[in-house]
Amino acid sequence: MSPTLVDRLAAIVGPTHISVDPDVLGSRSVDWTGRYRGHATALVRPGTADAVAEVLRTCRDAGVYVTVQGGRTSLVAGTVPEHDDVLVSTERLTDIGHVDTARQRVRVGAGVTLAALQSVVAAARLLVGVDLAARDSATVGGMVSTNAGGLRTVRYGTMGDQVLGLEVALPDGSVVRRSATERPDRSGGDDASVFIGAEGTLGVITAVDMRLHPVPAHRVTALCGFADLESLVETGRTFRDIETIAALELIDGRAATLAAEQLGLANPVPGAWLLLIELAGATDPTDRLADALDGIGVCAEPAVGVDAVAQHRLWQVRESVADVVGLFGPPVKFDVSLPLSAIPSFEQQSAALIHRYAPTALPLLFGHVGEGNLHLNVLRCDGEQESRIYPEMMNLIAALGGNVSSEHGVGSRKRGYLAMSRSPAEIAKMRALKSELDPTGYLNPAVLFD
């Protein structure tokens, strides 16, 4: 990168907020799993929306590419720079505004982590509708950009459902504010919704007006073990339609066993497949839970948590999966959405496919069974095996009526498969909007499109 461009960027963000140190850039150019690596020429950390916009304009005019980075927890290599990019980090956009308890909303900077926001709004007896295991690092801006789902989607919807308004620095270097609740004044880039799930290809989100929810007064959690996936899915189907459902999580029994063996985390229920169920509401849902559990085909008595300590213990079984999948090095990750009826068949066929190319690999299936959003992680799978399994897995998912890209987005890892998750008309619209807002294609060039 030319010294004059470094100087110009330093003048915008301040000299302490730009780095061209190869060690810093190296650590920022690898994805969360450590599997995919790129190359960047500078890291800039603007502190305001105007500074973000000026950085964008400067990079565009200099003809350099930009990759936007939030918490860098993308599991589809969405923040890996492939074009000697300037990395624009949102980590200094951390303002959290006044929590409006009457209107149940708050304005937050894009670089605020989910955990930081959760702790501020919890003090006002409110909660954020989306929760995920990467909460300590994942940022609000990154979560809007990927339209993240997670552990509470069955109750509150995705991140897009939490957005009331956005502030965005556009590729041309202007800053716009868009409401998600008012009608756009013309079609195209004026609508806040176009930036939700756009994975940073249309602009850098700098602030978000977030919808909040009251903390339910009562909560009850259960962990149930099943011998077969069919029975679990059937139970999931029943619970999904209960109005007080707050979480419905599938856990692979092999992951719980590994957590017990390797992490010392006791699993309170036996079963090849586990289902974590949580009901929450204004009145105590324990009786409703007991009624719904009556007669389901579990292996043993479910473990039930009625107080916060017991509930935390049950949730640990689910949360530990994030650690278990890294026990044998970076896993190969598939993030899929499937019709509930196809889940057992997907489990069997994917296991057979993995075994064919990687006989010693260990597949672990878990995720948000209420919406059919599942994560298949393949442990002990090398790069060569991955390259054989990946395309066939995509075909299998499509053949079962699933979507090859679920809540993690497309990133760079799945850009070659975009046509398997969006129709030709949708892709044409996405491309048209991209060329309208970013005609030179300098912003996040590695993600979404081939």
Ligand SMILES: Cc1cc2nc3c(=O)[nH]c(=O)nc-3n(C[C@H](O)[C@H](O)[C@H](O)COP(=O)(O)OP(=O)(O)OC[C@H]3O[C@@H](n4cnc5c(N)ncnc54)[C@H](O)[C@@H]3O)c2cc1C
């Ligand atoms: C342990 C673990 C568990 C996870 N669980 C879930 C889960 O349950 N559900 C789920 O949906 N995801 C999950 N994820 C994936 C990840 O946390 C989400 O995709 C999250 O939304 C990414 O947020 P981030 O701030 O880390 O974004 P990053 O990884 O930094 O970026 C993600 C994408 O958004 C772009 N981007 C980032 N910030 C902005 C911005 N301000 N404006 C414009 N573009 C931007 C980036 O360029 C990139 O393309 C998990 C990840 C991990 C590591």
